[in-house]
Amino acid sequence: MLAHIGSRNSAITFDVGTAGVRAFQLNARGHNLVGRDLLNLELPPAQPSPDSTEFAPEYGRIARLVGQGNFTGCDVGLVLSPPDVRFCSLKLPKKALAQPEKRLREALAWEVAREMRADAHELEVRHWQLPEGHRQGTNVMAVALPIERALTWHQLVERGGARLRRIDVSPCTLAHLGGRIWTPENNDLWGILDLGYRATTLTVVLGRTPTYIRSLTASSAQWTRRLAESYELSLEEAEQVKRSHGIRAGQRGLRAPEPDQALLDADDIPAITFGLLRERLDQLVRDVNLCFSYVMQNYADVNASRLLLTGGGANMPGLAGFLELQLGLPTEPLASNAGAESTAWERPLPGTNVTPESAAAVGGALLDVDAGSQGGRANPALPAPCTVNLLPESCHNARRRLVRRNAWTAVAACAFILLAGTWVALRAAGHAIDGLGDELAAVQATQVELERQLVLAATARNGLADQSRGLETLRHEQPLPRQLLAVAQRAPEGIVLTEILADSDTGGGWNNARLVAPIITSQAASEPRPLTVRISGYAVDHEELTRLIAALKDERRWEQVELLRAAREPYRQGEALAFRLECRPGGVTQ
């Protein structure tokens, strides 16, 4: 799981040829490049017309191929070869090269359109700069692809649920892959002969830059047809003969067969095939020689170092040897296990069995990683690869628009969800507030009920208190007897009491002869009136009377003790001080 962090995958790169479809994807983890999967789907050679240049991709088959492979992601890269793409070496002024990319592309489109006799607006043009020093002054290699074809590819891929990220050209991808065999010097001139089923393309590379690209007349299909006609075989059988036996230069002259020898031996088939194809092979050698010679004439101090063979035709046994012999150049198939005589790769691709027919797809995936289209080159120490991406700007714009549309859709969806969620929360809050209002109303009703109960309880309590107070009025304190007892105990010896009257009637005078029936009123019944006590008697002298008055005053209930009368009168056989006192409790006035 952690191993996947920091790794990145190349686009699933397709090389769609007439004879087959190859798909490859590369996983880059730092500087380590590991092939995820390589699929090779052979197409029947008879199905497409070898002479036809009509573009008829079967993306359904490609999609099925992707589904079978151990690929990841939905980015797709495409590698196209001539005649789908056209190359033109042009001579542009340096000022033109200094223009912005868009202006430069427009200028190149006009130039290429003039060469191709096409409309400039119908071409998607890219370019790379050629090494300096070209004697004829060409300094730019332009590559053109009809926009309609690019859009068709884009729509096909989009229809399959994938995204077309790159459209590369096979000369660049093959040159980049060839750079993994060894590290060419800047003056190393080497070639890649892409022997396709219907076309052969020779790419002459100077250092790391494809400098000269030419479509040759030779093709694998021509060779197969020639063998089919000569051997009177079907195309499939002729193809099988070509692949299994290959070619081998035979002995010159005619020789008579031995008596015990068959007329035609299986070992003679390569020689016979060679003889049948000799004319075409010689033409191929001449074309390659011419191309190399042309480049070597235009660039000084370059050394032709090798020729690499790619495409299905490169698998024909004996071809590499023949070309090496004829050209005088080390020639080998661009494959990772081409045999004991082939060069060991400086930077092999672990887990990937590179074959000549899959080399373009592998190189495309490698170029996708090394070109830094996924955010940084895999190995920054190496020089920047020569590459182009022929995907039209409109496709990029459509892709960007799609990304933005998806982003806006996601944002709008999130906003709607957020809005809906907030609205639901708001509704819930509204319900909660309604509930709170109901609760408040219930609480207020409870409060009213409690207050009503409190009023009732207070009323009941007050009624009980009144009742209690009313009952309390039945009980009365009676201090008079205690007071009189106290006075009697503390009265001096020289005092004789003759009359004690206690009455509440203070205004009408005392009538000790009878007790008048009281007029009972509510007030009188509930609040007993304080009694005023009048005491009459005789005292020996004033001193005794004074002591009696002091004793009476000591009784706190009587606030006022008044001497009403004191006079000497005869008493028994002598004389005594007759007196009359009035004791008034508090609140009683005379």
Next chain:
Amino acid sequence: MIVSRKPWTIYDVDVIGIAVLVIVALAACYGVFLPARANATEYRDLSAQLSAANGEIEKTGQRLQQVNAQISTLQEGVTERVRAAPRPDSLTPRIQRIASLAREYDVEMTQVLPHPITTAAGNLVADVEFSARGHSLDLIRLLDRLARENPYHTVERMAIDGRCINEQVGDTRCNLKWSLRFYMLPDDAAAPAGGKP
């Protein structure tokens, strides 16, 4: 479709997306934010009112509890007092008790004059006049005893006349007159009905 290329590349979907976002923002503002703010204010007010109402309920409940406790106490007291309060039918036994105590205290009753029972402030009141001969201190002790035995009466009037003492015949007794007012509950007075409101 590209709407603008400089300074930034703007696609038609950007315009549509921004328009949708603006609409959503407006909808959020007028459909959610402003109502939410109003809701928050209303919620705060309702919460405060509810809290205050709960506090009031608690206080009222406590007051009600206190009042109920007071009612219980009062009810017990009133019941006890009603039970202990004298009734009209107890007047005669009380007068007999006074006469009995008078004999005990050497007070010679000469006349007992009860007055009719009247109603005052919902209670019954009966005045009874007593005439007797005896010593003044005995009368005072008698009255003190009566006061301690029964608080449901008052001394309305009292007269001790010692001028009639005839020492020559050895009679040192005074003329004693006093009037007592008895307080009673009507017969139909019952204990208060119990129970809380």
